[in-house]
Amino acid sequence: MAVPATVAAVPASLYVGDLHSEVVDHHLFEAFAEFKTMDSVRVCRDRVTMKSLCYGYVNFKSQQDAIRAMKLKNNSYLNGKVIRVMWSHPDPSARKSGRGNVFVKNLAGSIDNAGLHDLFQKYGNILSSKVVMSGDGKSKGYGFVQFESEESANNAIEKLNGSTVGDKQIYVGKFVRKGDRILPGYDAKYTNLYIKNLDSDITEALLQEKFSSFGKIISLVISKDDNGLSKGFAFVNYENPDDARKAMEAMNGLKFGSKNLYVARAQKKAEREQILHRQFEEKRKEQILKYQASNLYVKNIDDDVTDKELRDLFSSCGTITSVKVMRDDKGISKGFGFVCFSNPEEANKAVRSFNGCMFHRKPLYIAIAQRKMDRKTQLNLHYAPQQTGLDGSSTPVIPGGFPPYFYHSVASQMFQSGLLYQPLGLRSGWRANDSVPPTRSFQQSQVPNFTRHHRQNRSRMNGNVNSLGKAHSGVYIPQYYQAVEYLAV
Template sequence: MATTAETAAAPVVKDDASNRPTTASLYVGELDPSVTEAVLFEIFNIIGPVDSIRVCRDAVTRRSLGYAYVNYHNIADGEKALETLNYTNLKGKSIRIMWSQRDPSLRKSGEGNIFIKNLDASIDDKALFDTFSAFGKILSCKIATENGVSKGYGFVHFEHSDDAENAIKNVNGMLLNNKKVYVGHHIPKKERDAKIEELRNQYTNIYIKNIDENITDDQLRAAFEKFGKITSLVIQKDDEGKSKGFGFINYETHDEAKKAVDEMNDTELGSKKIYVSRAQKKNEREEELKKQYEKIREEKLNKYQGVNLYIKNLDESVTDEVLREKFSPFGTITSAKVMCDEKNENKSRGFGFVCFSSPDEATKAVAEMNGSNLNGKPIYVALAQRKDVRKAQLEVQMNQRLQIRNMQANQMMNNNGMYNNQQIFYGGMPHMNPGRNMYYQQGMIRPHQWNGQEGYNGQHQYRRNQRNGPRRGKYNNNNNNNQNQQAAPAQEQAAAPAPATETETQVQQPTAGVSGITEAELSKLSPEERRNKLGEALFTAISKINQNYVGKITGMLLEMKTNEIITLLDNPDVLKQKVEEAVKALDEFQQSQKNAQ
């Protein structure tokens, strides 16, 4: 980005070792709501081994809050990720990465934080970062946007306050993309609001509406000049010169303007009563109207809290009168309404509302009428709820059901550590646990949760009677997929020796199967190399079966034990079955999320 500001003398960037991060924890912001831990793992694991990832979610709805934390094993990988992945486009949004600041005092102090306005619409986060990074180390950089479009201002937070001072000194008033920008210290919102409120209380400009169209500027001045010296006055007119019915008057002092508002509001001028108040900007007026609307709405909801009933499964023959008659024995009804479809000849939509005068009456009606028969159909009666409250409750219930399914899936595991012939993957979402030690239950990815020694352990049962067969060394997966395993010749079974001890079995290394990977080969690798090798093999195999969830399912399967992964890789039919089960469960979960919305 060619800018005039770049010609300014930039100071030498400090390299203060004492200010280096003490943990390899990164904050990742500006995330699309659909971004999951698995998606982030695929991106950040390219830099180096990831210790954990957590997408922060709403405690009730479990929806993403738009930011996450990525933890590396070492600071060097974190620094590399910060350099190479910052402002990467992910699902249409430019992600913002910075070191996680566990000490809130640095964020809240505002020290080193500057504000830039009058920015050209083409300047994005990265361009702003590149421009100001010449003045010192940047902790955070952000352009304010609305629906993906720049609002013309942004913020840059420097590590050192003197770097911020230099940036203000050198860039303020300079041209960025041919636009003169303002750069100054960031003022916290609380201080800005207090200052704005103070200025509002010292207004001199007043607004008058509902002005008679025959009233002239001179007549309006004559009516208002008795309150003080008027510096300007105007009645707004259309293109034809006719009055729009409103205007503005500016006084010399605040006291004069306040007196005019107090005495002239709701008085007659000409043939109409006028409205007089402090002049406001459009956005300020809209904000006030919004607050007033919310207040009225809240009062209305509180008024009917505990007295309004929701009734569903109504027969088409049920009308407002029938509903009122049926519920009137329980108390005084203030309103009864069956909801109808105006676009479909006003036919009943099968539900309605009954409002009582007191909560006791409503509670009694629920107890007596819920499940009762009305015109041949059993009806459901409950206290009416706001849409957002009901939606949140449904999402909680859905998550609870999914957790129960997770528990059931875990119970399906048999003693040798393999899954029975059941649907095993309910995963891919925050509250879904495909198997033991899976990261989805708590929304965390733990790529290196290895159970002591890799490979065989005492829990697994091995097919010792087929040590010389083509599939020797593999354990029985109890999955009824023996058609994929060539049976040992009868004479070989007859001559089979007595079962070997566990130690003897481990000494005899299995031959490479379809995947060409053996535990003997993997045991020579480091945990990171072992995981990468298995991950590449799984990714390749799963991509041939399903392209949509390949990354997600790969991450899930990598949490299994090494020998279990090799068994899946060596049994394409078994792998295909598990992938199809996972895809089905993921599709069902996504559909349930859509239905809940």
């Protein structure tokens, strides 16, 4: 495989994809250990769950070793799965553009990654090839080939599209991202039109007369309810697709009766929902980006505060585009809301001016609003250091579900000074049947200064646990004793 000219100047870093979920860094290191100039490896993980993302990177000091590693390790097995090895592209725009990417479908089940690579390699330099597999390792019949240049991709499409490979006629075309794909049949020739905003007195005969001027109509129907009354919409099916298009262009928006008609290509429900969903998501993303730093989250709002009162409070800081006090189904305030300004400067001014101020007998908490996922990630990062012990190890789980802060504030100090009992399973001289823990001597200076209330509680709890042990036929129940020991501190 030749070194792509576009990556010759970048560091010798390889992308390794399709990794088994159980592959960790040292597995990847061992797989590439034969290449002496290997510098580092990394398996990428989710920042929150720490689960493997099933891809990683291997960095080399020598580009020649990287080329050799790509030749030898691409389509090889690691932990029972075929891995893909290709040049790493640090520029995300290059990866997301889809330039030189080809989509192939209707592949025979016998064609794997290597077979797909062999099929396309004569048309140009291939950066990556992949046949999509199911969970049981069988081909799903389609895949992707990433060429170095757009010219090579176009050449492969021209020569291979419609050709027969392994008794199957394959389809080869340009790869289109899911969000940009045109739905099946969207631009295909159509004859069926959907018409809405019909007056209740519009009849099929009147609709037939109006729409027949554009061409021959095969069928026409007005949708009606169980009582035979019009639902306000209809379908007209033409014989010729060109007639249908002319009717749509001429009649859409035209006043018919007392309303303006809406005329469009008839769509299946699933197709229409998908288009509307995509339009909604695009609009929502635009709104989020537009007001990302201008929207305020306001908490600790008194129950009787209205939207108008909240708007009046913040109006001195700038132009407010929207105000909303969040309420439940019964209309009762949830105690928080949102105030959106026209620009981030006004929002920051409002935070400085009103955060902590008294409003209707309550101090307000004000901050820049965040998406739920962003806020969750930030909290996880903030509290991550608290989940680590003094020696850097993970916080041990305390029996009985006691909170971690109890362990950090008291129990960790006692462990360090040797005041707490050892884990019961490790004690020497312990007897299971009707026994009590062995006594331990402490120097006077080591004994914690318990109050009388703590001593009484500890004696009472020890007595209860001993009686529990006797009640269960003399069988020792470790979780009860462990709970007592931690609580006694």
